[in-house]
Amino acid sequence: MEEKVIVCKDLTKRFGDFYAVNKISFEVNKGEIFGFLGANGAGKTTAMRILCGLSHPTSGEAMVAGFDVYKQPESIKKNIGYMSQKFSLYENLTVVENIEFFGGVYGVSSSEIRKRSDNLIQKLGLTAEAKKLVGALPLGWKQKLAFSVAIFHQPRIVFLDEPTGGVDPVTRRQFWDMIYEAAASGITIFVTTHYMDEAEYCNRVTIMVDGKIEALDSPANLKTQFEADNMDEVFYRLARRAKRSGD
Amino acid sequence: MKVLGYLLKKEFRQIFRDKTILAMMFAMPIIQLVILPLAMNFDVKSVNLAVVDNDHSSYSRQLIAKVGASGYFKIVAAEPSFQRAITYIEREKADVVLEIPPNFESNLVREGKQRVGVSVDAINGTKAAIGGNYLMTVIADFNKDIPINTGRNRTPPAGVIDITYSNWFNPLAEYRFYIVPAILVLLLTLIGGFMSALNIVREKEVGTIEQINVTPIQKWEFILGKLIPFWVVGMIVFTLGLLVAWGIYGIWPVGSFVTLYVFAAIYLVALLGFGLLVSTYTNNQLQAMFVAFFFMMIFMLMSGLFTAVDSMPPWAKMIANLTPVTHFIKVIRTIVLKGSGFADVQMELLYLVLFAVLLNGWAIFNYRKTS
Numbered sequence: 001m002e003e004k005v006i007v008c009k010d011l012t013k014r015f016g017d018f019y020a021v022n023k024i025s026f027e028v029n030k031g032e033i034f035g036f037l038g039a040n041g042a043g044k045t046t047a048m049r050i051l052c053g054l055s056h057p058t059s060g061e062a063m064v065a066g067f068d069v070y071k072q073p074e075s076i077k078k079n080i081g082y083m084s085q086k087f088s089l090y091e092n093l094t095v096v097e098n099i100e101f102f103g104g105v106y107g108v109s110s111s112e113i114r115k116r117s118d119n120l121i122q123k124l125g126l127t128a129e130a131k132k133l134v135g136a137l138p139l140g141w142k143q144k145l146a147f148s149v150a151i152f153h154q155p156r157i158v159f160l161d162e163p164t165g166g167v168d169p170v171t172r173r174q175f176w177d178m179i180y181e182a183a184a185s186g187i188t189i190f191v192t193t194h195y196m197d198e199a200e201y202c203n204r205v206t207i208m209v210d211g212k213i214e215a216l217d218s219p220a221n222l223k224t225q226f227e228a229d230n231m232d233e234v235f236y237r238l239a240r241r242a243k244r245s246g247d
Numbered sequence: 248m249k250v251l252g253y254l255l256k257k258e259f260r261q262i263f264r265d266k267t268i269l270a271m272m273f274a275m276p277i278i279q280l281v282i283l284p285l286a287m288n289f290d291v292k293s294v295n296l297a298v299v300d301n302d303h304s305s306y307s308r309q310l311i312a313k314v315g316a317s318g319y320f321k322i323v324a325a326e327p328s329f330q331r332a333i334t335y336i337e338r339e340k341a342d343v344v345l346e347i348p349p350n351f352e353s354n355l356v357r358e359g360k361q362r363v364g365v366s367v368d369a370i371n372g373t374k375a376a377i378g379g380n381y382l383m384t385v386i387a388d389f390n391k392d393i394p395i396n397t398g399r400n401r402t403p404p405a406g407v408i409d410i411t412y413s414n415w416f417n418p419l420a421e422y423r424f425y426i427v428p429a430i431l432v433l434l435l436t437l438i439g440g441f442m443s444a445l446n447i448v449r450e451k452e453v454g455t456i457e458q459i460n461v462t463p464i465q466k467w468e469f470i471l472g473k474l475i476p477f478w479v480v481g482m483i484v485f486t487l488g489l490l491v492a493w494g495i496y497g498i499w500p501v502g503s504f505v506t507l508y509v510f511a512a513i514y515l516v517a518l519l520g521f522g523l524l525v526s527t528y529t530n531n532q533l534q535a536m537f538v539a540f541f542f543m544m545i546f547m548l549m550s551g552l553f554t555a556v557d558s559m560p561p562w563a564k565m566i567a568n569l570t571p572v573t574h575f576i577k578v579i580r581t582i583v584l585k586g587s588g589f590a591d592v593q594m595e596l597l598y599l600v601l602f603a604v605l606l607n608g609w610a611i612f613n614y615r616k617t618s
Contacts, residue, residue, distance in 0.1 A: 053616075054457065054461055054616075054617060055617060073616075074465075077462060078463045086457075087454070088455045088458040090257070090455055091453070092265070093264075097257070102458075102462070104252075104253030104256075106463065107249070
């Protein structure tokens with residue numbers, strides 16, 4: 001049997017009488033690219049924040065990397081990487097300084113930081129920009145850098161919240177190459193998106209509507225199930241039932 | 248511990264990269280210490296005086312000459328009527344009107360007493376009150392000389408208690424000696440209270456705090472990582488302030504430097520704790536600024552920076568004692584001007600330590616990595 005790195009059962013987050021996440025249950029296998037789809041306001045980010053230990057669930061169970069989200073959020077944090085919707089590296093630090101800082105706080109040794117950081121900068125083609133402030137980089141580069149920083153400490157799972165929002169198609173393609181590479185090295189990828197072509201790149205996808213999971217399978221199976229030619233159609237059929245409007 | 252090292256490295260890099268803040272941090276103590284003590288001067292030197300002499304006698308002229316020679320007054324006008332003179336006050340050309348009634352001299356000689364009219368512009372309360380008082384003193388002095396001049400009653404009245412003053416610890420009673428130590432406190436308060444609050448709230452605003460919250464950084468590491476850099480900056484600014492106070496005003500602490508620095512160090516921790524606390528309750532820099540400013544106003548106006556806490560009503564005294572600023576201002580004045588030793592101020596140390604523990608404890612308690 002495959003190793004499960006995320007196990008969720010009836011996970012719920014309620015704000016007042018609003019169910020942002022309503023009894024969702026799913027499992028994610030090790031090394032999988034797991035897509036989390038849904039319209040704006042469907043509850044993707046809230047669900048992800050709970051799994052990262054940034055937000056307390058109201059009820060239900062969830063285990064991430066073998067740790068309980070209620071009792072061991074700090075242990076979870078040691079084993080995951082996170083890239084938020086909003087770019088959140090330090091814009092007034094240079095590329096190298098950001099890498100050093102985040103590597104350092106995850107406990108990567110300084111010699112290892114130097115070695116990996118040199119490789120990384122070379123791989124990203126940022127040699128000329130290594131000493132420039134991150135705020136001066138174009139968005140696409142920032143996103144690639146943010147992803148690289150999120151997996152720098154070689155976490156077991158990386159959570160990506162709409163990582164390619166606002167990025168051009170070429171860079172998006174390169175970004176997904178990086179995701180594949182990370183997955184091949186054994187890192188489980190948990191990614192939210194509302195680009196349906198990106199959904200096709202995932203091993204399995206769930207589609208969230210109004211805080212609930214409406215579908216969960218591989219893209220191929222979903223297309224057969226909903227008798228659709230592509231993921232776009234699958235998504236429209238499900239999303240049209242939504243009562244909540246996006247933000 | 249290693250994590251804290253990385254946090255400190257990052258904070259210092261960011262502080263030294265922000266040239267505006269850096270310049271402010273170092274220009275502020277110098278500019279404030281150079282300008283504020285000169286401007287915030289309650290010594291009243293030149294009170295503008297309008298005179299109405301309805302008597303035109305030698306006594307009235309003597310009185311006016313005496314007032315003019317006292318050095319506190321500048322006679323800006325001599326008018327024939329009170330109505331004309333009061334227009335000088337209305338136009339803010341004069342602060343005080345002195346009116347000498349007709350028959351001033353003859354009444355004085357004949358009856359031994361005479362009233363003069365003093366009208367003060369009370370809009371500038373301090374200047375008016377002090378100016379009025381000066382004028383009274385001069386007139387009283389003039390009064391004393393009259394019997395001698397008239398040749399009557401040469402024996403001085405019996406049983407007059409003569410009061411002589413001496414100002415201790417500030418012999419010339421100069422306001423700047425009073426205000427300069429307080430401005431040193433002001434500097435530390437601004438650095439401690441504002442900079443730390445705004446810095447953390449900025450991380451909230453930009454979203455980097457979320458990236459921090461998802462790492463295994465512990466709460467105390469994060470808070471110390473924010474406290475230490477501003478503490479260091481605060482101590483440098485304090486030292487710079489002491490040097491400026493010495494260079495420009497010749498104020499060199501009479502008391503021990505060790506005591507002074509121990510207090511400054513603890514006071515800064517308390518104020519940084521206050522800044523952190525504000526940052527945990529606010530979500531953006533505007534909110535933080537407003538909240539911090541609200542408290543700063545109370546700190547500034549109630550701490551005895553401008554007015555003595557001892558002359559406040561009891562309820563205000565209580566509020567004043569509930570701010571760390573009051574205690575530090577008291578201590579710094581006594582150490583710098585009076586040379587008080589540690590034993591004299593140990594109660595204040597206890598208060599400051601309490602503030603430091605309470606404010607920081609509250610801030611750490613209220614900072615949440617998981618919402």
